[in-house]
Amino acid sequence: MPRYLIQVNYTTEGLKGLAKEGGTARRQVVDRMARSLGGRVEQMYYAFGDNDLYILADLPSNPASAAFGLTVSAAGGARTKTVVLLTPEEIDEAAKQEVDYRPPGA
Numbered sequence: 001m002p003r004y005l006i007q008v009n010y011t012t013e014g015l016k017g018l019a020k021e022g023g024t025a026r027r028q029v030v031d032r033m034a035r036s037l038g039g040r041v042e043q044m045y046y047a048f049g050d051n052d053l054y055i056l057a058d059l060p061s062n063p064a065s066a067a068f069g070l071t072v073s074a075a076g077g078a079r080t081k082t083v084v085l086l087t088p089e090e091i092d093e094a095a096k097q098e099v100d101y102r103p104p105g106a
Helices: 014-019 023-036 062-075 088-095
Strands: 003-010 039-047 053-058 078-086
Touching: 003 014, 003 062, 014 023, 023 039, 023 053, 023 062, 062 078
Parallel strands: none
Antiparallel strands: 003 053, 003 078, 039 053
């Protein structure tokens, strides 16, 4: 199953909700959301820095991942950025692909 790193930044309203409900309650919501899409949350961490939250999730497809991000962002409490993660084996497979390409100026 494809793996995704979902980076989350809370809005002011989202931070108020987080302070009221707590991180554990939000973890349950995120777990339920991933399961409803046929996936699962592997890890979830709150953090200092550029992002408020990192979620490592297994989801069945890119459309499922997009649905995850669209749903969260549309609700208005947070904005998401999703990174598709590749295994070393997938990189090996990519490296073996023959691609017709010419660099600029060559």
